[in-house]
Amino acid sequence: MDHSQLPILVVLIPMLVSFVIPLVGIWNKKLPFYMATAAMAASLLAALGIMNQVLQQGPISYRLGGWAPPWGIEYYIDHLNAFIMTLVCFISVFICIYSRKSITQERPGKEVHFYCVLLLLFTGLIGMLVTGDMFNIYVFLEISSLSAYALIAIGDEKAHFATFKYIIIGTIGACFYLLGVGYLYMATGSLNIHDLSTLLQPLYGSKVIVVSAIFFIIGLGIKMGLFPLHTWLPGAYTHAPSAVSAYIAPLMSKVAAYVFIRVMFTVFDVSFSFENLPIMEILSWIAAVAIIFGSIVAISQSDIKMMLAYSSISQIGYIVLGVTMGNREGFIGSVLHILNHAFMKGCLFAIVGAIIYRHGTRAIERFGNLHRTMPLTSAAFAVAALSMIGLPPTAGFFSKWYLVLGAISAGKWVFVVVIMISSLLNAVYFFRVVEHVFWKPKSGGTDLPIERNEAPNSMLIPILVLAAGILALGFASHWIIEMVIGQTVPAGIL
């Protein structure tokens, strides 16, 4: 079989299917779910094929329509984006399977629209990952953002306000990104990432370039939800339908983080990002504040989705902290954390969705007796929570290990302390939930019913797969680092 067309297929399949879904939906309301799942599964296969190719032959360059870069659009896939793309496809397939029951219950009659837009969102995310063109990233960024706005807006009664906030802030973020691209284009006349990286070398002193770098950081900072640009995130994650939260929370900010890494380390090189400007130093301090801030605010939440959303803000801090430490261990820690956090947050939000599906509540103090009615879901929650705290042998421990190692190698002991404190804060808010789920004393009337009432299989199995993944990734982390993540470390970072 000819593998050369895979980079375009991985984007094209979901995009075309999403266009067909509304038409099919006219005569069959059930088919769109299967089409969306099949499209994502096809993308997953394609992504695995690409991954395999990258592992064997190194980075792939694909010319869209045969036009040579830098004039035509180039899809460029190396270890980093092949890896994250596989991750995104994998999580997408399972969350898509998970979403059917949940969305049917929460928004009956909207299934057709939902799967159409979900697939568009998926297309946007994958597009941002495969493309090697700065403007093309912008286009896909907007595709994914617009579909995310639509998906969040179909959530609960407060979703409209949350979406509006997200639209305003998100659009500002996109504008900053676009301005950054514009400045680079002005200075170099190119939009191709690799072309830019060579053209920019002599221009590093220029103020235009510096300003564009700052624009990128602000724009992508908003998209990632990096403190203090995170204000859209808690509302959006909380008020979206459960399935949407479970999809957006693990994936969207990760893809934005990928673009951030791409811009700071491929478009600009390491010498610019670390030496010309004190940006990385500043960013690592911001990340440290984000880590602590997110955790502290999470402690005070009574709504579990809100708590998880603030926890995400803190976890984004980990990812940014790792890349900005400027050494190999820290960078590996970040990329590993992108992987681990996607599994953990996907699992946690999916669990919350299952609880809502069965018991209609997301207030933590109403989770008493949950381990009796939903034992497997509760067990999965325990695994994910331990991983969030970073206890061995779960996956979360290993990203923490590399991040601490990175901080020590960089001689930044403050960040070691920050990570330590954050793990404890994580323990505080997760064990609070664990206490409610597993052994809260039965208080009058507010408890859930005792009979066993596990989520339907189509929701339970994805949850268990993700939970098992959290354990497996822990044991496999060294292998993954040797195979893939070790190759993603940009040149210049030792």
Add this chain to the structure above:
Amino acid sequence: MEIIHSIRPLLAILVSLAAAILILFFGKHRNIREFWTLAAGVVKFGLVLSLLPMVLDGKAPVTEILTLADGVSLKLRVDPLGLFFALIASSLWIITSIYSIGYMRGLNEHAQTRYYFSFALCLSATIGVALSANILTFFIFYEMLTLATYPLVIHKETPEALRAGRKYLAYTLTAGVFLLAALVATYSFAGTLEFTPGGILAGTADKPTLRLLFVVFMIGIGVKAGIMPLHSWLPTAMIAPTPVSALLHAVAVVKSGVFGCLRMLWFVFGTGLLSDLGVWIWLAGFAAFTIIVGSMVALTQDNLKKRLAFSTISQLSYIVLGGALLSESAMIGSTMHLVNHAFMKITLFFCAGAIYVNAHKTKISELNGIGRRMPYTMAAFTVGAMGMAGLPPVAGFISKWYLCIGALQAEEMLFLVVLLASSVLNAAYFFPIVFRAFFRKPEPGAGEDGLPSGEASLFMVVPLCISAVVSIALFFAPNVPLHFLELAKTVVQQVLQGGQV
């Protein structure tokens, strides 16, 4: 030491993990469930025992499971110190399991399946702690132990128990992040995490940094070891059922703490580096303080289990003190006290549990005349009490003897005084209980409370008699049952030789 690859160390860990799953699976049938607990206990002990001849031959069975980071793998290696601890834990697990059956059924406790499940997990983690070949593997099992004991601590699920559980987690998880920071720093400095007799850290960083690292290590490990001022979770955790307290105190948790402390002192820092840095005296000071203050607080407690808890805090610091003094006899005494204290303290806790199940008494002031009603139990208690005070013919005498000689060898008279004073204090808080039990008349109305008179069920009395007899046997023949003294001497030789190189 000759390395041989063997899967037995791994099996010794997995057997109770497998049992945990079976226990969960057979939760509805209590006899089958208890059968799995006991079967796993016997198999585990057999596996650990089968490692003994190899280690006595000077071989080191190793299982390398998988690589966790560059140069560090999930790896088990059976060395004399690790085997020493594994023997204690696995032999006591059998006794504790039998006792648990009597205790839990006697009280008709709820959630027994969860109880046995967590118990089995604890033992896996403890054996893992014992047999770890490097700090990372040690840390993984050490944290697993924290988590597995949490459901046991909050077993009653009352608000008070949940508070105790929270306190337990707050202390142990905080210690965990300290330990993590210390181990990552060690990896960063030394490039290896392998436990090596004589240490791995010498010359890897400047002295102030290493001193700081030592402090971080000791905070990380000192919580479970109950070194004051990090001890206060321990009395609080007494809310747990008595077999759990026995397990926490004698078998698993605190012993993992002091065992870890010895590991860090002798196998990470090494005796040479410790005396170079001069940090041993800090630790010895804290330990001496804990020995005295722990005993004094114990004097003031009326709740029997609380008194035992403070006694544990005090006794654990014997081990830490011996480890820190760095003289040959002190180190032997320290290692021996691991096993001696384990058997004596578990006897005392078993007695407290038997009294609770049979007479529903928790306060010392209510124990008048209990010895007439439960003669075997209180005889065993007396043996334990004598051992705690370091009187012959109980095993406690042996370790105290070595520790005192060690203090003399180290030329630290102050610590000798501390050890002797502590014996007096131990006598002062244990013997009144014995006196009360045997020589005071029961309060009027006792025996009319509708509770069964006489001894508790055989499930409880037999284990506590066994552990009392073993405590005496370890005095007369510390080498016969499981070669404890020989192992201890080998450990110390290795460590001192490693320290010289």
